[in-house]
Amino acid sequence: MAVATVATSSLHLACSSSAAGESKVLSRRxxxxxxxxxxxxxxxxxxxxxxxxxxRIARKGPGVKNSAIATNEASLSEQKSSTLSFGPDVFVLDLxxxxxxxxxxxxxxxxxxxxxxxxxxRSAEATLSLQWPTNKVEAYRYTDLRFLKNSGxxxxxxxxxDSRLELSNxxxxxxxxxxxxxxxxxxxxxxxxxxKDQAGVFYGGLSSLPxxxxxxxxxxxxxxxxxxxxxxxxxSLNGLGVRELGVIxxxxxxxxxxxxHVLYYSSQGGSEGGEKPVYALSSPRxxxxxxxxxxxxxxxxxxxxxxxxxWANAVVEFFIEDEGKVQHNYVQNxxxxxxxxxxxxxxxxxxxxxxxxxxxxxxxxxxxxxxxxQLGPDTTTKMNSFLLAGQSQLxxxxxxxxLSHPRGFARQLHKCIVMHSSGHCVFDGNVKVNRYAQQTxxxxxxxxxxxxxxxxxSVKPNLQIIADDVKCSHGAAISDLEEDQIFYFQARALxxxxxxxxxxxxxxxxxxxx
Amino acid sequence: MDAMACFQAASAYSTxxxxxxxxxxxxxxxYSLCIRNVAATATQQESSSRDVSPKILLQxxxxxxxxxxxxxxxxKGIDLTIREGEVHAIMGKNGSGKSTFSKVLVxxxxxxxxxxxxxxxxxxxxxxxxxERSHAGLFMSFQxxxxxxxxxxxxxxxxxxxxxxxxxxxxxxxPLEFYGFLSPKLAALNMAPxxxxxxxxxxxxxxEKKRNEILQLAxxxxxxxxxxxxxxxLDVDALRDVANAVNGLRKSSNAILMITHYQxxxxxxxxxxxxxxxxxxxxxTGDASLAKQLEAGGxxxxxxxx
Numbered sequence: 001m002a003v004a005t006v007a008t009s010s011l012h013l014a015c016s017s018s019a020a021g022e023s024k025v026l027s028r029r030x031x032x033x034x035x036x037x038x039x040x041x042x043x044x045x046x047x048x049x050x051x052x053x054x055x056r057i058a059r060k061g062p063g064v065k066n067s068a069i070a071t072n073e074a075s076l077s078e079q080k081s082s083t084l085s086f087g088p089d090v091f092v093l094d095l096x097x098x099x100x101x102x103x104x105x106x107x108x109x110x111x112x113x114x115x116x117x118x119x120x121x122r123s124a125e126a127t128l129s130l131q132w133p134t135n136k137v138e139a140y141r142y143t144d145l146r147f148l149k150n151s152g153x154x155x156x157x158x159x160x161x162d163s164r165l166e167l168s169n170x171x172x173x174x175x176x177x178x179x180x181x182x183x184x185x186x187x188x189x190x191x192x193x194x195x196k197d198q199a200g201v202f203y204g205g206l207s208s209l210p211x212x213x214x215x216x217x218x219x220x221x222x223x224x225x226x227x228x229x230x231x232x233x234x235x236s237l238n239g240l241g242v243r244e245l246g247v248i249x250x251x252x253x254x255x256x257x258x259x260x261h262v263l264y265y266s267s268q269g270g271s272e273g274g275e276k277p278v279y280a281l282s283s284p285r286x287x288x289x290x291x292x293x294x295x296x297x298x299x300x301x302x303x304x305x306x307x308x309x310x311w312a313n314a315v316v317e318f319f320i321e322d323e324g325k326v327q328h329n330y331v332q333n334x335x336x337x338x339x340x341x342x343x344x345x346x347x348x349x350x351x352x353x354x355x356x357x358x359x360x361x362x363x364x365x366x367x368x369x370x371x372x373x374q375l376g377p378d379t380t381t382k383m384n385s386f387l388l389a390g391q392s393q394l395x396x397x398x399x400x401x402x403l404s405h406p407r408g409f410a411r412q413l414h415k416c417i418v419m420h421s422s423g424h425c426v427f428d429g430n431v432k433v434n435r436y437a438q439q440t441x442x443x444x445x446x447x448x449x450x451x452x453x454x455x456x457x458s459v460k461p462n463l464q465i466i467a468d469d470v471k472c473s474h475g476a477a478i479s480d481l482e483e484d485q486i487f488y489f490q491a492r493a494l495x496x497x498x499x500x501x502x503x504x505x506x507x508x509x510x511x512x513x514x
Numbered sequence: 515m516d517a518m519a520c521f522q523a524a525s526a527y528s529t530x531x532x533x534x535x536x537x538x539x540x541x542x543x544x545y546s547l548c549i550r551n552v553a554a555t556a557t558q559q560e561s562s563s564r565d566v567s568p569k570i571l572l573q574x575x576x577x578x579x580x581x582x583x584x585x586x587x588x589x590k591g592i593d594l595t596i597r598e599g600e601v602h603a604i605m606g607k608n609g610s611g612k613s614t615f616s617k618v619l620v621x622x623x624x625x626x627x628x629x630x631x632x633x634x635x636x637x638x639x640x641x642x643x644x645x646e647r648s649h650a651g652l653f654m655s656f657q658x659x660x661x662x663x664x665x666x667x668x669x670x671x672x673x674x675x676x677x678x679x680x681x682x683x684x685x686x687x688x689p690l691e692f693y694g695f696l697s698p699k700l701a702a703l704n705m706a707p708x709x710x711x712x713x714x715x716x717x718x719x720x721x722e723k724k725r726n727e728i729l730q731l732a733x734x735x736x737x738x739x740x741x742x743x744x745x746x747x748l749d750v751d752a753l754r755d756v757a758n759a760v761n762g763l764r765k766s767s768n769a770i771l772m773i774t775h776y777q778x779x780x781x782x783x784x785x786x787x788x789x790x791x792x793x794x795x796x797x798x799t800g801d802a803s804l805a806k807q808l809e810a811g812g813x814x815x816x817x818x819x820x
């Protein structure tokens with residue numbers, strides 16, 4: 001574990017000191033390998049026909065100690081073993097190759113394709129420099145991903161013209177609502193607003209975004225958050241498999257009254273039957289810009305076809321300008337066999353406000369990484385999360401809030417309930433108050449409730465404070481129900497068995513209200 | 515004959531359960547009650563008896579119970595019959611088994627029933643789970659109500675109310691409907707609406723906890739309310755509020771069993787019968803004057819006059 005930490009921190013240093021993406025990859029390997037010659041530092045160019053070759057180079061790369069022995073046949077097996085321990089493994093490489101071959105969604109113009117291919121290039125480099133997370137890495141210590149690696153993973157295919165899901169398939173939408181739909185990771189063509197709105201609010205796919213908007217917003221910002229999240233494996237994998245980009249733009253000063261509903265639906269997926277289960281991987285990606293003084297309420301909802309095995313690996317990036325205000329509601333209600341991994345990155349400028357209310361109920365394995373970066377003083381950040389873990393469910397939330405400017409205000413409330421012996425909740429909430437973040441007021445509270453014998457929760461609320469004039473608090477409470485309480489409920493006509501769900505709902509509901 | 519008559523009345527509620535008659539201890543009270551009932555059973559055909567004579571709500575016979583862990587016997591054969599519309603009070607020294615009796619009736623897991631029978635509305639009470647007893651209409655106010663952090667009082671009351679309604683086959687109440695249902699009950703107890711936003715019993719004063727118990731009783735609309743020392747820890751005004759609220763809930767079809775140490779509560783809620791309990795048994799039964807006698811001369815006076 002110590003080694004992993006050192007390697008990560010050295011990566012962090014390397015990233016901040018070198019701007020070029022390719023040297024980043026190499027410096028990542030720095031602690032383990034001899035530094036390659038500068039001339040070798042550009043193999044990973046992911047144009048469609050050259051990519052396979054460059055991948056292979058990359059596969060061998062980590063094992064190569066110098067170019068002299070690279071051609072030696074006898075050293076191949078040695079390379080393979082060193083590949084397993086240091087570099088990307090075969091599973092990751094195969095997956096990366098599959099993702100990299102994916103077509104873009106139809107309707108994208110040349111500029112849009114260029115934008116996405118740039119993101120794919122960067123992500124490919126990052127993915128290949130990272131390893132599949134195991135429980136030897138601190139961030140994934142309690143999150144067992146082995147079953148996913150032992151299963152097959154196939155990228156979800158582009159839905160054909162006939163079977164394509166449109167917004168009208170979902171009853172919850174009406175004409176009055178603002179709504180956009182990701183079907184298997186691709187923005188449905190019917191869900192784009194275009195620019196009907198005089199105010200210039202846009203939501204929809206990159207294919208329908210005017211080119212000047214692409215240049216103004218998307219090109220400078222897409223993937224910028226990667227540097228902050230320190231090369232998260234799954235975020236990189238998302239960037240590699242991205243086929244279409246969802247974009248939400250609220251221009252300066254526009255206050256959107258109605259909530260914008262973003263629905264993510266997974267329809268494809270394998271079944272439990274065959275030799276080994278196969279998960280259909282989708283990589284939806286959303287980019288949100290909130291202009292100066294603009295306001296919006298975004299509701300993200302993740303659902304999917306029950307009984308199918310699928311893996312939704314989503315990334316959302318928020319860029320909030322000065323005095324911008326975002327209310328972000330996030331509902332994860334995936335099918336019970338699904339795997340759900342999500343990265344939420346938020347960049348907050350001066351006096352902006354970001355509020356997250358999160359409810360996580362579904363999926364077999366849920367991992368949500370939140371990263372909030374403060375880019376100016378006087379920001380307000382609130383995070384309220386509620387996670388419910390039932391039978392064989394793992395609900396994992398990792399949040400990180402970095403405060404680097406004065407007078408930030410932050411509140412985080414994490415609540416989880418584990419209802420079954422085989423359920424597990426994980427929480428790692430980090431709040432970092434840097435040197436210049438004076439007069440910060442940050443509070444964090446985690447409350448967990450265990451309702452079954454052997455139900456497990458692992459929580460790690462943590463504060464890192466460098467500034468000296470701050471008000472910070474954090475706390476964690478883990479409790480079970482006492483027999484007296486259970487009897488009291490029974491005497492009032494309530495049972496855990498029958499009324500467990502509303503009971504949990506009420507317990508969890510308070511996290512949404514605060 | 516008396517016992518048979520009582521059991522006929524009890525089984526008039528339900529013919530599903532075969533009830534084996536047990537010999538009743540024939541006190542004057544039960545004798546007279548049963549005579550009344552004989553008249554009732556003689557005239558009753560099917561369901562027309564409701565107007566003629568109050569039905570038996572609860573019939574307890576020879577009930578014995580011990581602490582589940584230590585097998586110490588606490589209840590040593592209790593007999594009690596409660597009919598619709600009646601108010602009973604149980605008094606007795608500390609440790610005489612009053613609270614244990616009420617807890618056994620609602621199915622507290624700390625106690626084990628070792629013998630006897632308890633029939634509630636014609637059904638065997640002792641076979642039911644605590645929540646089923648509550649669904650059937652039995653309510654006990656706790657002497658020291660439990661704090662439930664994280665659950666708001668409003669939600670708790672609504673869940674509780676809807677659970678009972680669901681058991682009775684009635685539709686559930688939505689939040690707004692429920693607020694309308696709750697408001698008058700809240701006003702009757704002189705309780706501020708802010709009370710509903712707080713977590714169940716968390717940080718409540720003694721008086722607030724007792725008021726909350728009565729509010730729950732009102733919401734659950736129980737047929738038999740067992741009020742275990744509802745007067746303890748209450749100031750004069752609070753006692754009056756609570757007692758008035760309880761009186762407001764009285765109907766010809768429900769009944770109250772109070773456990774108390776003091777006459778004061780009985781001044782507000784007039785009992786039809788007062789039972790004196792000693793060493794796990796009801797040793798004396800009388801009317802309200804018995805409580806006054808007790809207040810004046812203590813338990814010694816009762817025993818002396820026995």
